[in-house]
Each structure stands twice: as structure tokens, then as C-alpha cells.
Amino acid sequence: MTLRNDIEITAELVAEHGLKPDEYSKILELIGRVPTYTELGIFSAMWNEHCSYKSSKKWLKTLPTTGPRVIQGPGENAGVVDIGDGQAIVFKMESHNHPSFIEPYQGAATGVGGILRDVFTMGARPVAAMNALRFGAPDHEKTRHLVSGVVAGVGGYGNAFGVPTVGGEVEFDERYNGNNLVNAFAAGLADTDKIFYSKAEGVGLPVVYLGAKTGRDGVGGATMASAEFGDDIEEKRPTVQVGDPFTEKRLLEACLELMQTGAVIAIQDMGAAGLTCSAVEMGAKGDLGIELDLDKVPVREAQMTAYEMMLSESQERMLMVLHPEKEAAARAVFEKWELDFATVGKTTDDLRFRVMWQGEEVANLPIKELGDEAPEYDRPWIAPTAPAPLAVTDVPQMDVADALLKLVGGHQVASRRWVYEQYDTLIQGNSLQRPGGDAGVIRVEGHETKGLAFSSDVTPRYCEADPYEGGKQAVAECWRNLTATGAEPLAATDNLNFGNPERPEIMGQIVHAIKGIGEACLALDFPIVSGNVSLYNETNGRGILPTPTIGGVGLLPDWNQMARIGFAAANEVILLVGAPANRGTHLGQSIYLRDLFGRKDGPAPHVDLAHERRTGDFVRKLIRSGIATACHDLSDGGLGVALAEMAMASGIGATVTDLTDQNPVLQYFGEDQGRYLVTVNLDPQGEALADLWKEAETLGIFAPWIGTTGGMDLVLGSARALPVADLKAAHEGWFPSYMDGVAA
Amino acid sequence: MKSAVIVFPGLNRDRDMIAALTKVSGTAPTTVWHQDADLPNVDLIVIPGGFSYGDYLRCGAIAARSPIMDKVRAHAERGGKVLGVCNGFQILIEAGLLPGALMRNTSLKFVCREVKLEVVNADTDFTRGYTKGEVFRCPVAHHDGNYFADGDTLARLEGEGRVAFRYAEGTNPNGSLNDIAGIFNEGKNVLGLMPHPENLIEAAHGGDDGRALFSGLLGKAA
Numbered sequence: 001m002t003l004r005n006d007i008e009i010t011a012e013l014v015a016e017h018g019l020k021p022d023e024y025s026k027i028l029e030l031i032g033r034v035p036t037y038t039e040l041g042i043f044s045a046m047w048n049e050h051c052s053y054k055s056s057k058k059w060l061k062t063l064p065t066t067g068p069r070v071i072q073g074p075g076e077n078a079g080v081v082d083i084g085d086g087q088a089i090v091f092k093m094e095s096h097n098h099p100s101f102i103e104p105y106q107g108a109a110t111g112v113g114g115i116l117r118d119v120f121t122m123g124a125r126p127v128a129a130m131n132a133l134r135f136g137a138p139d140h141e142k143t144r145h146l147v148s149g150v151v152a153g154v155g156g157y158g159n160a161f162g163v164p165t166v167g168g169e170v171e172f173d174e175r176y177n178g179n180n181l182v183n184a185f186a187a188g189l190a191d192t193d194k195i196f197y198s199k200a201e202g203v204g205l206p207v208v209y210l211g212a213k214t215g216r217d218g219v220g221g222a223t224m225a226s227a228e229f230g231d232d233i234e235e236k237r238p239t240v241q242v243g244d245p246f247t248e249k250r251l252l253e254a255c256l257e258l259m260q261t262g263a264v265i266a267i268q269d270m271g272a273a274g275l276t277c278s279a280v281e282m283g284a285k286g287d288l289g290i291e292l293d294l295d296k297v298p299v300r301e302a303q304m305t306a307y308e309m310m311l312s313e314s315q316e317r318m319l320m321v322l323h324p325e326k327e328a329a330a331r332a333v334f335e336k337w338e339l340d341f342a343t344v345g346k347t348t349d350d351l352r353f354r355v356m357w358q359g360e361e362v363a364n365l366p367i368k369e370l371g372d373e374a375p376e377y378d379r380p381w382i383a384p385t386a387p388a389p390l391a392v393t394d395v396p397q398m399d400v401a402d403a404l405l406k407l408v409g410g411h412q413v414a415s416r417r418w419v420y421e422q423y424d425t426l427i428q429g430n431s432l433q434r435p436g437g438d439a440g441v442i443r444v445e446g447h448e449t450k451g452l453a454f455s456s457d458v459t460p461r462y463c464e465a466d467p468y469e470g471g472k473q474a475v476a477e478c479w480r481n482l483t484a485t486g487a488e489p490l491a492a493t494d495n496l497n498f499g500n501p502e503r504p505e506i507m508g509q510i511v512h513a514i515k516g517i518g519e520a521c522l523a524l525d526f527p528i529v530s531g532n533v534s535l536y537n538e539t540n541g542r543g544i545l546p547t548p549t550i551g552g553v554g555l556l557p558d559w560n561q562m563a564r565i566g567f568a569a570a571n572e573v574i575l576l577v578g579a580p581a582n583r584g585t586h587l588g589q590s591i592y593l594r595d596l597f598g599r600k601d602g603p604a605p606h607v608d609l610a611h612e613r614r615t616g617d618f619v620r621k622l623i624r625s626g627i628a629t630a631c632h633d634l635s636d637g638g639l640g641v642a643l644a645e646m647a648m649a650s651g652i653g654a655t656v657t658d659l660t661d662q663n664p665v666l667q668y669f670g671e672d673q674g675r676y677l678v679t680v681n682l683d684p685q686g687e688a689l690a691d692l693w694k695e696a697e698t699l700g701i702f703a704p705w706i707g708t709t710g711g712m713d714l715v716l717g718s719a720r721a722l723p724v725a726d727l728k729a730a731h732e733g734w735f736p737s738y739m740d741g742v743a744a
Numbered sequence: 745m746k747s748a749v750i751v752f753p754g755l756n757r758d759r760d761m762i763a764a765l766t767k768v769s770g771t772a773p774t775t776v777w778h779q780d781a782d783l784p785n786v787d788l789i790v791i792p793g794g795f796s797y798g799d800y801l802r803c804g805a806i807a808a809r810s811p812i813m814d815k816v817r818a819h820a821e822r823g824g825k826v827l828g829v830c831n832g833f834q835i836l837i838e839a840g841l842l843p844g845a846l847m848r849n850t851s852l853k854f855v856c857r858e859v860k861l862e863v864v865n866a867d868t869d870f871t872r873g874y875t876k877g878e879v880f881r882c883p884v885a886h887h888d889g890n891y892f893a894d895g896d897t898l899a900r901l902e903g904e905g906r907v908a909f910r911y912a913e914g915t916n917p918n919g920s921l922n923d924i925a926g927i928f929n930e931g932k933n934v935l936g937l938m939p940h941p942e943n944l945i946e947a948a949h950g951g952d953d954g955r956a957l958f959s960g961l962l963g964k965a966a
Contacts, residue, residue: 155854159885160795162756246754246798292947336779337753424856424885426943443948559948 007037009120012204017044023375030369036361037431038306038355042370045273045281045311049205049535052374055501056533059514067527069490071192077118077269077491078188079529080195081491081590083555087444088195089452090338091187093132093312093495093551099240100182104149108182109243115186117269120252121318123196124188126427128442129158131168131184132456132549133419134496136177138411138724138738143172148421148739153243154184155422160245161227164431166440167454169549172411173461180538183495185456189444198260198268200286200321200347206264207279207290207345208327210334211251211317214275215300217241220314228500228538247339249317254337255318261333262325270317276310278319279345280353284371289348294357298340306357321347381507386466389603390588400664400719401604403596404640408648408670409730411738412591413637418735425485436649437565438484438633440554451559454658456551459635461543461602465589467509467546471516472607473673478552479524480633483616486562486623487554489524494531494550499543509546510535517548523609524616526552563623563631566650570710571588572629572679573689574654575695576639577622577703578615582662584638584670591636592669605673612674614699619676627680627692634675640668640716642677643707647714647724648731656707660716668716679709745962746786747773750816752807753791755794755831764942768958776812783815785889786824788961791816793830793885793940803846803888806832813839825869826934827876833926833936842936843901844893847873849886850919856885860910861917861925861939865905868928870935873960879912882939888920889938891927892918901927906937 005012014024017040027035027043034045048346065073070082071088078092096111112129131154136143158165200207218241249289256720258264266286268278275292285288294309304312322330334341342646348354353370355363365492376716406465407413422437432451439455446541455475463470482489488497494517499506510642521528537544576583587593588602622628634642647653659667684705696703713721747765751758758775774784786818797806813835820841828836836842844951849855861957863874863881874880893901898921901907907954908926916923918938926937941954 152853159854159856159887160754160756160798162794244798245793246800249756249795250753346858421857422854424854426856426883426940426949427757427760427885429943429949432948 001394005223008290009034009037009040013040016081018048018691019044021563021679022053022468023047026375029083031365033633036362038310039365041307042195042276042363042365044644045276047374048409049274051277051532054150054375054379054380055535056379056496056510059511062514063518063528064522065480065527065529067491067525068528070527071195073529074110074531076197077121079491079551080122081529085305085447086192088190088192089187089553090122090190091185091493091553092118092492092530093183093185093549094118094496094703095180095495095711096184096534097179097497098535100150101146101180103240104146105153105156106242108150108153108321110241110315111182111184112154112157113243113248114271115184115586116248117271118161119186120187120255121196121267121269122190123194123366124190125256126163126186126188128440128454129163129165129185130186131165132452133168133183134176134181135172136180138172140174142740150180150182150470151419151422157243157245159250159424162427163419164425164442165428166425166431166442167435169456169457170416170419170511173545178542179537179544181497181544181547183549185493186552187454196267197265198266198282198285200266202265203347203349205321206324206327206343207292207347208322209297209342209344210316210320211298211339212244212247213298213316214312214316215693216304216308218310219255219308228536238288242313243315243614243731246354249318250337250339251318254334256482258330258333261329263322263330264320265323266321268319268647270319272313272475274314274317281368282321283314283347283353283367287351289367289471290345291348291354293357294355296342298342306355306362310589314358356714366643367507372540375557379501380504381511382504384508384512386465387601387602392623393664394523395587396597397665398596400640400668400716401722403592403669404716405722405730406596407591407637407641408644408727409734410595411734412595413641414657414734415731416735417732418739419653429547432559432565433561435486436479439487439516441485441559441562446503449558450561451556453482453485453554453556453712455481455483456549457481458547458549460547461589461600463513463546463548464525466604467476467512468516468661469604469606470546471513471548472609473525474548475517475520475526476612476673477635478498478550479526480616482552482554483620484502484563484631485556486620487556489526489552489554491527491529492521492550492552494528494548495533497537497544497547497549498533501537506543513546513548520607520609523726524613529676531709534601537723542598561624561626563628564629565632565646567646567652567679568629569681570581570652572681573705574656574707574709575678575680575703576706577619577678578611578675578676579702579704580672583659584672585666586672587666590669590671592665605671613672615676615701617689618696618699618701619678622678629680629681630675630679633733634677638671644714645725646677649715650726652709653713653724654707654709654716655711656717664717745769747769747788747790748776748784749792749820750776750778752778752810754796754798755805756758757793757830757942759794760942761790761829762837764945765878767820767945768955769962774904776915778810778812780812783819785944788825788827789809789816789819790950791828791832791835793832796831796835802929804838806840806963807835814872820929820934821930827870828936829942830938831941832889835935836936841934842927843897846888847890847906849917853885855917857917857940858883860912861909861911861951864907864910868932870957870961871908874955881944881951883943883952884917884939885939889918891921891924893921898922909937911924
């Protein structure tokens with residue numbers, strides 16, 4: 001057998017492909033000869049961190065991934081969860097961090113495109129999207145440019161594709177100065193009996209290429225995304241792909257139409273490492289070989305080499321195995337949508353991955369080993385040390401009203417309207433709750449009462465202080481946000497963003513965060529059904545804050561019994577459900593300390609998972625029985641900020657009574673976990689409320705009456721009254737004035 | 745009442761529009777694919793919103809030159825009704841069925857939010873569900889909705905009662921001249937507007953202010 005081998009494989013070339021010497025030795029051992037240049041490219045694509053999860057696999061395996069509603073857990077293009085009535089929600093979250101820093105518009109746009117494709121590849125029509133975005137310090141010179149480009153890119157792709165963006169996160173911290181994070185989430189609806197998978201079946205069947213043509217864009221993208229950044233970052237721009245939402249929209253319609261014809265046996269989108277990853281995955285999963293003839297691949301430019309075609313990350317492409325007798329019908333669908341359709345290969349029975357180019361065999365590799373034999377590391381790690389607790393007397397004082405106004409108008413809490421108004425939040429006509437509340441909610445089209453809630457959460461500063469508690473908190477916060485609408489949290493996707501795993505302290509963060517996530521998912525019956533890992537988020541040796549983003553989905557049986565965050569009416573009782581005896585106690589890692597006093601010390605707040613579960617289940621019951629008139633969970637900025645958000649969302653004020661024996665700063669700005677504000681339209685002296693308290697007490701939940709809604713002001717105990725209009729002006733003001741170059 | 749919705753590749757509010765027409769009239773509109781040779785025999789042709797041909801070249805420019813648009817033009821010349829929403833409005837302008845131009849929003853950003861619309865002329869089949877001067881809520885979602893026309897054209901539009909809707913109460917989201925949100929052709933049988941009344945027709949949308957456009961229109965033609 002002669003393989004084209006024009007380019008000599010040197011140690012430098014191997015290193016440039018991101019392969020370590022021991023990994024290269026493994027390749028030599030596996031194939032018994034020196035690989036061709038194309039083969040080296042294939043190995044680098046399959047064995048990089050992004051595609052192989054080689055540093056995280058050992059730990060990811062520990063996550064709970066099953067449950068009575070889980071149809072498909074991790075390992076496919078997206079997770080699939082049963083929502084009843086023969087329907088399923090198909091969802092995943094994926095990062096596009098590195099490309100979005102190099103070229104913010106296209107990086108973010110193709111991140112959205114990639115996740116949408118993951119969802120419709122499985123036969124689901126996308127119905128909701130979210131984006132968790134993290135940027136450097138507001139006053140860093142690149143931040144505005146990145147915010148502006150990323151937000152425009154997310155909108156540019158999602159709006160044109162036609163999916164409502166219903167939620168997300170935007171956060172700033174200097175630790176993202178050199179590496180911003182773009183975590184894109186998408187969810188789609190499918191019939192449970194029409195889910196499509198990537199596993200090929202049957203020998204000698206056509207492998208068909210669909211969608212856009214292959215160009216040179218993105219060659220080596222996955223390898224780039226598995227390396228740290230240095231000062232040469234600008235030179236990496238050519239590795240970023242360019243998105244075309246118009247083609248993606250046609251690809252969606254064509255794929256869904258094609259799937260109805262019964263022609264599709266297996267389907268895989270071409271994402272990271274394009275043709276290589278998709279072909280190997282389809283073959284390896286089905287215990288089949290794949291033979292590709294690259295001369296049949298539709299190309300955008302002439303004279304592309306086999307190496308470039310195999311590693312191109314051109315967007316909006318799909319690979320399918322089709323029933324041969326239905327090939328003509330399938331072709332007609334794609335021609336109608338004016339998309340490329342080409343039979344580029346066939347399935348074989350010899351478990352080899354063969355690539356032909358200009359009549360020569362340029363690669364011939366064992367297909368199973370390409371995936372299964374990817375290196376897996378048990379990287380050394382050291383357990384993180386938790387910061388020392390704050391002294392009991394260490395409560396820096398500030399006037400409560402001043403502090404609240406500053407926090408509400410600061411970068412952490414300020415309204416994200418500037419961002420989400422650039423996203424189409426209502427297309428498809430099913431958006432019940434748009435961004436700005438606890439979770440985005442859509443109704444399930446074709447069903448009278450059913451709704452789905454979506455939330456994306458993580459508190460990176462907690463994860464930095466204590467990755468284990470932070471991991472737990474990310475899951476609990478997501479579960480809590482879904483619960484606060486009245487939804488039953490079903491399952492989640494995780495997008496784990498960390499620094500360089502080859503550093504033991506970073507690996508320690510990963511190990512502990514995954515442990516925390518796993519424990520929380522188990523305790524809350526909230527399995528992880530899909531996910532993505534993004535490592536090497538470092539620039540010049542400095543890593544990001546550990547950021548394991550959790551994207552969750554919840555089910556509302558009847559959206560008429562759904563809670564929103566705005567106060568519903570005046571003269572309603574405000575309950576703080578899940579409160580500790582002193583309402584709030586924990587100031588460590590709070591935004592009160594960080595944003596008002598420049599302090600990042602103290603331990604992260606503890607999440608009591610059993611209490612979390614009981615409290616959430618109780619709150620959900622209050623919402624579904626119609627007793628709760630509004631609901632909001634407490635997070636950044638504690639009770640004070642949560643009350644302000646409920647008031648601002650409705651224009652209705654509230655008066656809250658101080659606890660006399662607790663420091664007001666702790667009461668109003670402590671970030672204790674597992675708490676909700678619930679308003680009820682009940683007589684404070686009446687029997688119904690007494691019954692509610694009795695039930696709470698039986699469950700071990702403290703739900704004190706802390707105040708009453710009404711008026712135009714928010715009055716926090718003895719602090720001066722704050723007009724809701726003033727709070728709103730501060731809250732709405734920060735983002736636009738920041739982007740105009742005024743605030744920082 | 746018979747209506748048809750034309751679908752060009754890249755449009756994405758066709759499903760929203762079909763749902764609105766179906767919910768309000770009780771009958772689903774016919775869907776026309778842009779390559780179909782003929783229009784069905786209907787009273788109302790609707791071109792919904794989205795990003796036909798990816799907004800490449802110029803919003804609506806490519807779809808406007810599609811052969812089916814000759815049929816739409818003929819339908820309008822016969823007095824048939826044509827409604828274009830958002831990208832549909834852009835296509836009608838590019839096709840010469842409505843005057844003026846829709847430029848990039850002054851913010852240079854896509855904008856999706858709720859605005860207030862004032863009904864400027866309620867004396868047409870499209871707007872008879874409203875009363876003159878009535879202000880109602882309506883969402884917008886667009887990048888290029890900044891209406892522009894030369895002085896003479898603008899004067900004619902205003903003078904001939906051809907401004908259908910105006911952004912009210914300071915909610916102009918795009919910098920449109922005279923706060924114009926929607927306009928008629930001379931015969932007032934063609935209406936183009938940027939906002940999306942189809943996304944505010946039922947309780948689940950948080951209101952039904954947009955419904956009167958469809959109920960007024962469909963009731964008349966039934």
C-alpha cells in the first residue's frame with residue numbers, strides 16, 4: 001500500500017498539531033508506520049482536547065446522566081428528554097470561547113449556528129436559545145469591542161435563523177480580560193419516535209454530504225481551541241469560521257423535510273474538525289468502516305488538498321447515511337432548497353477509515369481506535385483550599401439604601417436590556433417569559449397548556465473560592481430559577497469552562513466542580529444529558545475564573561399557573577421562603593463586598609441540597625396551586641436586590657420590616673442560598689396563611705412574613721425610602737451609558 | 745376569506761403569520777412557495793417577515809426580483825389585497841409596490857421590543873378594526889426599518905391618507921421619517937409595515953392588540 005506522503009513528518013510538525021510526543025508514539029504504535037500528512041491532521045483533530053475530552057473524561061463519567069425522562073444522555077449531538085404526549089425536548093450548550101475572542105462577531109455567530117445544528121441534526125425544530133456571555137472588566141480596553149461584536153454576532157445568526165433567545169447571562173470580571181466566554185444553548189422539539197442519531201447502520205450504503213460547500217475556513221480550529229493564548233493571538237484569525245444563517249435556515253428546513261421521507265439512517269453535523277469527526281463518529285458508533293472520495297466533496301475553492309478538506313470547519317454542513325432507494329427523493333428535497341447534495345462515500349465492513357483523493361489513498365486508519373483509543377489522562381490535581389471565613393465582626397458598613405442603589409446600577413446587576421433587545425425574543429409567537437425574569441418560558445406549540453422553562457447559571461466567583469460549592473451552586477441556582485416560574489426542572493446541560501488542565505491547581509478546580517455538580521444533580525433529580533468542555537482558557541499563563549455553566553430545562557404542565565418576578569398587586573404579603581433564622585448571614589464572596597468594597601475574600605456560600613430540594617418543591621406547589629402571586633429567587637445581592645428586581649419589574653413598591661437583632665447589611669445583602677421571595681394574596685392573620693406556615697414548619701422550612709407590597713417606593717426597614725423609579729433609572733442606565741463610553 | 749402566504753427561502757416569520765391568520769379567521773391560508781408558477785385565487789396575499797436570501801445585497805432586494813412577484817404585482821393591480829410585514833414590507837418596497845426606502849436603524853443595531861402605534865388612517869380594509877387616533881401596543885424586531893422617502897413622496901403619503909401607522913409616544917425604534925411604521929399604496933389595497941401584529945394576537949402573547957388588523961381585514965373579505 002502506498003500512501004501519499006509528500007510532507008515529511010517531523011517532531012516540529014507533530015508539535016504544531018498539538019500532539020505531545022507520547023501521543024505521537026501511540027499513533028505510531030497503533031498504525032505500525034509513520035502517518036501521512038493527512039493522517040496526522042486527522043489524529044490531531046480527533047485527539048485534541050476539544051473533541052476527545054481527554055483531560056475531563058475520567059471525571060465526566062461520574063455525573064448522573066439518566067432518569068425516567070431521559071431518552072438520550074451525553075454522547076450524541078444533544079440530549080433528549082421526554083416531556084410527555086409523545087414529544088421530547090432536545091438540547092445542549094456549547095462553548096465558542098476562543099473564536100469569539102479572536103473575531104467576536106463571527107465567533108459568536110458560528111457558536112450559535114453550531115448549537116442550533118446539533119439540535120436539528122437530531123430531528124428537532126429549534127424553539128429556544130440562550131447565551132451565557134462573560135467578558136473582561138468593564139474598564140479593560142477590549143471589553144466594549146468584544147461585547148458589541150459578540151452580542152451582534154449572537155443576534156445576527158439567531159435572528160436570521162428564526163429562533164427566540166429567551167434567556168442567558170452577561171457578566172464581567174477582569175479574569176476574562178484575555179479570554180471571553182460565549183456559551184450557546186439551544187433547545188428543539190421533536191416527536192419521541194422521530195429522533196435521529198449518528199450511528200450508521202448497513203454496509204455499502206451511500207454517505208451523503210449536504211449543505212454548504214467546503215472552504216479553507218476553520219482549518220485547525222479545534223486544535224486552536226485546545227491551546228492557550230499568547231501574544232500571537234491576532235495571527236489566529238484565519239482559523240475562525242464564517243457563518244451563514246441563511247444557509248443554515250435552509251439546511252434546517254431541508255433536513256426536517258428529508259427526515260419525514262424516511263430516507264435518513266444516520267446523520268451527523270459537521271462541527272469541530274468537520275468531515276473527519278462526523279465521518280469517524282458515524283462509522284465508529286455503527287461498527288462500520290467509512291470510505292470517502294474527496295473528489296466528490298463540493299468545494300468553494302479549487303486546489304484544496306485532502307488535508308484541508310478533512311480539517312475544514314466550514315459551517316452549515318451535514319453528513320448522512322441514506323437508504324439507497326430513497327436517494328433520489330432526498331436529492332430533490334435539497335435541490336428545492338438550493339443546497340449541495342453529493343454522495344461522497346460509502347459504509348464498509350472493514351472498520352477502516354479510508355480517504356481517497358485524486359485517485360490515491362491518502363489515509364487509511366482504524367476507525368474505532370481513532371475515537372476510542374484517544375488518549376485519556378488522569379491528570380495530577382491538587383485540592384483547592386477554601387478561603388478563611390470572615391470574622392463575625394467583619395461587616396463593612398454602608399447605608400442600606402445607598403448600597404442598594406449602587407448595586408442595582410452596577411455592572412453585575414444592571415439590566416441587560418441593551419443586550420437582549422438585539423435578540424429576537426418573540427419570533428415563533430410562543431414566548432411567555434422573555435429575558436429579564438428568572439427563566440425564559442415558551443409554550444409548547446400545539447398543546448393547550450404546556451410550557452417549557454429555560455435558565456442558564458453559574459457564579460464563577462463562588463467557583464473560584466470553592467469549586468465544589470460553586471459547582472453545587474451553579475446547579476442549584478439553575479434548578480431554583482426554573483422552579484421560580486413553577487416549572488419542574490427536568491434535566492440540564494453543562495458547559496465546563498476552565499484554564500489549562502495541565503496545571504494541577506486548575507485540574508483540582510475541574511475535579512471539585514464536577515463533584516459538586518454531580519452531587520447537586522443527584523440530590524435534585526436533575527441529570528446532565530449533554531454538555532461540552534472548554535479548557536485552556538488562559539492568556540499568558542493566567543486562567544479564567546472556573547466557569548461551569550449549567551443550562552437547565554423545566555416543564556410547566558399549565559402555563560396559566562406560572563409565576564413571574566414582578567409584584568402582582570399592592571397589599572400582598574411578602575414571604576422569604578427558605579430563609580435562615582436571621583434572613584441573611586453570608587457575606588463571603590458577595591457582590592456587596594466585591595463591588596462596594598473591592599473585597600474578594602471569604603468562603604463561597606454553602607448549598608444545603610436537601611433543604612434546597614424541600615424548599616423548591618414547596619415553592620413550586622405554592623405557584624401551581626395559585627397561592628403564590630409572584631416569585632423570585634435570591635442570588636447576586638441577596639434580599640435587597642431581589643426585592644428591588646420584583647419592584648422594578650412591576651412598578652409596585654414594598655415596605656419591609658427590619659429584623660432588629662441582625663445587622664441590616666447581612667439581612668439585605670447576604671448571599672445565603674436556597675431562598676425565594678414569594679408574594680401571596682392572603683390575610684396575614686387568616687387561616688390560609690397559618691396553614692401555609694404550618695406546612696412549611698413540618699417541612700423544616702422557615703418562611704417569615706417580611707413585608708408588604710404597595711406604594712411607589714421600596715422601603716427596607718429603617719433605610720430611607722427609594723422610589724422605584726430611581727431604582728429603575730439606575731438599573732436601566734448602566735449598560736447603555738457604558739456602551740456609549742460613559743460608565744465603566 | 746381566502747388568503748395566501750408567500751414563502752421565500754430565508755423568511756422565518758411565515759409560521760407566525762400562518763398561525764395568526766389561522767387563529768383569527770379559522771381557516772389556514774394557502775402556502776405559496778416562491779418557485780410556484782401561479783398564485784392561488786385568493787383575496788389577500790401576505791409576505792411575512794424574516795431574512796429572505798439572508799438580507800444579502802439589500803433587505804428584500806433579491807426576493808423582489810423573483811418571478812412570483814410579477815404575479816403579486818398583477819394581483820395588486822387588479823385591486824387584490826397585499827400585506828407585507830417587516831421583510832415583507834422591505835420586499836414590497838424593493839418590488840416598487842410601495843414608495844420610499846427602509847434604511848438601517850439609526851442605532852445601527854437590531855431592535856426587538858414593544859412599541860406604541862398610532863392608527864393614522866382607520867378608513868381602509870386593513871385598519872378598519874381600529875379607530876383613527878387609537879394607540880395600540882405592537883412588537884418590532886428588525887435591523888432595517890428606518891423609513892425614508894423624499895419630501896414630495898412624504899407629502900403625498902401624508903396628504904393622501906397613505907400613512908397607516910405611526911410610532912407613538914416617543915417609541916420610534918429606528919429613526920423613521922415622520923415616525924412612519926406602515927404605509928399604503930395609492931389604491932390602499934397594499935399595506936407594508938415594520939411591526940409584527942401577528943406576534944400580539946392572544947393572551948399567551950401578553951395581549952391581543954395586533955388582532956384587530958387581521959379580524960378587520962379577514963372579516964371584510966370573507
